[in-house]
Amino acid sequence: MxxxxxxxxxxxxxxxxxxxxxxxxxxxxxxxxxxxxxxxxxxxxxxxxxxxxxxxxxxxxxxxxxxxxxxxxxxxxxxxxxxxxxxxxxxxxxxxxxxxxxxxxxxxxxxxxxLPHYPRLVILSSVALAGSSFCALFGGKGIELVVAFVATFFGLFIRQESLKKRFNPFVSIFFASFAASLLSGLSVKLGVGKSPDLAFAASVLFLIPGVPLINSFTDMIDGNILNGIVRGIHGLIIAFAIALGLLCAKFLFNI
Amino acid sequence: MDFINILEKGFWAGFAALGFAILFNVPQRTLLIIWAMGALGGLLKFLLLGVEVNIVLASLAGASLIGVLSVYAAHNKHAPPLVFSIPSVIPMVPGAFAYRMMLGCMELIGTSSNSETYLKTLAETTNNGLKAIFILIALSAGVAIPMLVTRKDTFKRIKSSEEQEDQ
Known part of the structure; x- marks a missing residue:
């Protein structure tokens, strides 16, 4: 033909x-x-x-x-x-x-x-469960897990909402990180549980740029070095946005 | 070594993997396997940490296990390996080290450079930061290398182009 x-x-x-x-x-x-x-x-x-x-x-x-x-x-x-x-x-x-x-x-x-995504409530609660799992992996127990769950849930909700309102993706991540660490920072300030610090560290981990970072490495050893570098920098900017949110919450609560 | 504690951590690693799997919108048929792979990788890492293996090597071992399993899972469930490996490896991401490194950096900004505490903080921050970076490299290498080694695609392409030349 x-x-x-x-x-x-x-x-x-x-x-x-x-x-x-x-x-x-x-x-x-x-x-x-x-x-x-x-x-x-x-x-x-x-x-x-x-x-x-x-x-x-x-x-x-x-x-x-x-x-x-x-x-x-x-x-x-x-x-x-x-x-x-x-x-x-x-x-x-x-x-x-x-x-x-x-x-x-x-x-x-x-x-x-x-094809549909998972229902919003399922996404929110399973990612929140992942947040409390991180807290458990760091050695958190009981009430700290609950704090991590609630903070992650709220943080992801804020991220979805700010993406819907078409904010810059990095700004959305900053908002989410700030929102999650505000909630978990409150628990540090009030001294909830034995080591509320663990919940504070775990509450922003749902934002980690896992896909860009792993793909960055895969690309580089595959020979696509330029794409690998671009993805790596992308992951780095996300990490900075997370850190900025944490920092703001820390200064607000003075912890 | 506290086996129950390690088992519990593996269990939690599975759930952390599951959360990310749902966030990344993986097909439903892969969810259970991702939970199991996350849990197995976590178990191996914490077992090795229990016998005092360096954390970078322990993470590399855990991630490699996930990488190899993801290739098998990909053949069985007809989805690319990265669908399985990326969510499962995320529970091992060095969040705590990265967090402490960042706190250290913030402290360094606030203290004067010739004080005693400055050097101590600097040492701790460097240690945490280096660990975070090397664990990240170990994780991505552990996941990526099995995928590249076992990829049959290139082989298939070479074979088919040879056949075309024969005709």
């Missing part, structure tokens, strides 16, 4: 869509490259791909007609979503095994993007 320019253009748009979705959902650079390559291979195209943290550049080449299209797409700013990473990875195998067409792939992507 001879591919028209329209076919190549469709493939280009779909591949860029897949790549940017993966990138913004928290996949490492190597995974984005292999997945996009895999789908392009299955459709019979040669591609060249440039991946940066905020945009992707893709050149799709059709060997038969010797035509190519190159274009650029910005990655969308929504956060980590492993359901999309796992869904696209599964889909890329099906594309090979079941010879999917481009409209079929586009439909699957639409379905994956529309």
């Amino acid at each position: 001879i591919k028209t320019l329209k076919d190549i253009r469709e493939a280009e748009a779909m591949l860029l869509n897949v790549g940017t979705l993966l990138m913004s959902s928290g996949a490492s650079t190597g995974r984005v490259r292999t997945t996009v390559n895999r789908i392009a291979d299955a459709l019979g195209y040669n591609i060249e791909l440039l991946i940066t943290n905020r945009s992707l550049m893709l050149k799709v080449i059709d060997e038969e007609s010797d035509r190519f299209i190159a274009s650029l797409k910005r990655t969308s700013p929504h956060g980590v979503n492993f359901r999309i990473v796992s869904g696209i990875s599964r889909m890329s195998w099906k594309v090979i095994e079941e010879n999917w067409s481009i409209p079929q792939i586009n439909r699957e992507i639409e379905r994956l993007v529309a």
Whole structure:
């Protein structure tokens, strides 16, 4: 089958869509490259791909007609979503095994993007449970766990609300860290439990930039050093935002 | 060595992993495995800490266990390894050390540089900061290296391109 320019253009748009979705959902650079390559291979195209943290550049080449299209797409700013990473990875195998067409792939992507998140209350309470688990790992007991739970719950709530109001992501993290440490700092001030300091330290840990930091290292040893550095700095700025929130609460309570 | 205490910590590490799994919106079928992997990694780390292994090495061992398990889990549950490994390794993040390093830095800003306490705080802060950084490196290395070593993708691609040349 001879591919028209329209076919190549469709493939280009779909591949860029897949790549940017993966990138913004928290996949490492190597995974984005292999997945996009895999789908392009299955459709019979040669591609060249440039991946940066905020945009992707893709050149799709059709060997038969010797035509190519190159274009650029910005990655969308929504956060980590492993359901999309796992869904696209599964889909890329099906594309090979079941010879999917481009409209079929586009439909699957639409379905994956529309998949619901966990209910808000479930997210809030399970992350709060993670906060009290951190407190327990540091050696906290009883009432300190409760303090960590409540502070984390409140902090994450503030973060979600400030993201909804479209604040800068780092500012949202600062707000969340400040809110959580205000609550847990209050318990330090009032002397709740034996070592309220543990709850104070644990209450902001739900904000730690785990995905950027681990992906940073994965990228670097994979040879994508520039992307690794960018992700590392991103994680560092998040860490600074957390520290700033803690600092403000500490100065307010003078602890 | 207090086995019950260690078991309890493993249990809590599992829940910390689970919370992050839900925050990162992982598919439902992977939740139980993430809990178990977080708990196992935590158990190994605290067991090693109990026999007085250095905390950096203990974290590396825990993270490597999670890294290897994540590759198997990925094959069984059809999701990329990072879906399992990143949430499970987060309970081992050196939050307490990073926190103490930051407190130390703030204290250093407030004290004059030729006093006795300055040197003491400086030593403690450096120690905590270095531990935090090296544990972080150990965690990401432990998770990333098994993923890279066992990746069959490159092999598959080489093979298929050879076949094409034969035709």
